[in-house]
Amino acid sequence: MxxxxxxxxxxxxxxxxxxxxxxxxxxxxxxxxxxxxxxxxxYNRSNDKITYKDIVFELVASSVNYCYWYSQHDIRPNGSSSSSMYNILADSFQEYINDEMSFERVIKRFGANLSKERFPLIEERIRHLNQLVENGENFAKAIYLDHNSIDIPLMEMVLSFPGFASDIFLKRASLFFLQLFRRFGWYESDLHxxxxxxxxxxxxxxxxxxxxxxxxxxxxxxxxxxxxxxxxxxxxxxxxxxxxxxxxxxxxxxxxxxxxxxxxxxxxxxxxxxxxxxxxxxx
Incomplete structure (x- = not known):
């Protein structure tokens, strides 16, 4: 398919x-x-060296990039938004980037920080984060080594992480690959x-x-x-x-x-x- x-x-x-x-x-x-x-x-792309952990970062962000409001669009505890989620993730990731914390521990820390900030649908967010623990790093490493086509990693994503597969229109899966293009210029031909x-x-x-x-x-x-x-x-x-x-x-x-x-x-x-x-x- x-x-x-x-x-x-x-x-x-x-x-x-x-x-x-x-x-x-x-x-x-x-x-x-x-x-x-x-x-x-x-797009303003950084000249910094890309590592597989940059792909891990975008994978984690895409797994919980949804619904930041309660009841109506402007009821957002502590100003929850995509931008604030990314800021919390960056803070949570620092020790992982420096090889001072395991991926599993950083996932738990990030989930706890989202809970502390009262993000909506927190149980669902924690569940989606936990789905990444077993194979998230390996998935990111595979993309880091070979980012010529979207078809195979997209299929692998929905097979490995049910949170991405549950949407009939695969929004967050699509967004993940758009983010890799925006940051690194990858997959340009496939994005047509x-x-x-x-x-x-x-x-x-x-x-x-x-x-x-x-x-x-x-x-x-x-x-x-x-x-x-x-x-x-x-x-x-x-x-x-x-x-x-x-x-x-x-x-x-x-x-x-x-x-x-x-x-x-x-x-x-x-x-x-x-x-x-x-x-x-x-x-």
Whole structure:
């Protein structure tokens, strides 16, 4: 099975007879023109020597990079966010980087620090972290030694770590490889076919720029911060539409999925409308 192809096929099936989310072709074409006029986002990559522990770091981060709020988007104990998670991870990792602490111990420390900061879904986060203990370092070492293609390590990821496999759209698995491109420039050719990590922010931007439109009931629910159930038809259509629109934007702009994702993500602060709320470990 080709996992990326399967994600696209599932997205097409959800959107074939969609009831809650609809694509707007003219809006997608206008967005592509806007992107080309504005230019690709640029990545500031470090010249520091890369080690397998840099890949371990991104693997651990991707395993828990989801849901930072309680009940509504702005209820975040101690300001929990992706940025704060990365900061906590960097602090937790320092002794491991210096070969002064085992991987298993650093995983426990990181989990404890997330608990102390009152991150949401903490039991799920601890479980996903623990899944990495047995084979996380070996997985990272294999990627460090051979990073020519995404297909094999993506399959290995979902076979070895159920937390990554549980999402029908494989968001955090996709994000892991995007992060390796952003930091190290790896997998550039494969990123022209990889699916976007469909989350909260990108559909919000696409809706604002008239690339997608929600039916009235779903639109009202998003405005009123009503929780949309994970794996419900509306939630799956939001994410499926996001994946298909970004695929089209990649084709029209000739950018890879990381560049399109970064461009759209950087537009999020221009928008007042809240993102859809789904309590999930998928994103």
């Amino acid at each position: 080709n996992l990326v192809k399967n994600v696209y096929e599932l997205s097409e099936r959800f959107m074939k007879d969609s009831k809650h989310v609809f694509l707007i072709e003219a809006g997608i074409e206008n967005m592509a023109k806007r992107m080309i006029e504005n230019g690709k986002p640029q 076919s990889l699916h976007v990590p469909a989350d909260y922010q990108i559909p919000r931007v696409l809706e604002y720029y008239d690339c997608i439109v929600y039916e009235d009931e779903l639109d009202d629910a998003i405005h009123e911060s009503i929780i949309i159930v994970k794996n419900s038809r509306p939630e799956c259509e939001i994410r499926a539409a996001t994946i298909l629109v970004v695929k089209k934007l990649c084709e029209l702009t000739k950018w890879n999925v990381s560049e399109v994702d970064t461009y759209l993500f950087m537009k999020r602060d221009d928008i007042e409308k809240p993102f859809h709320l789904t309590i999930t470990t998928d994103y």
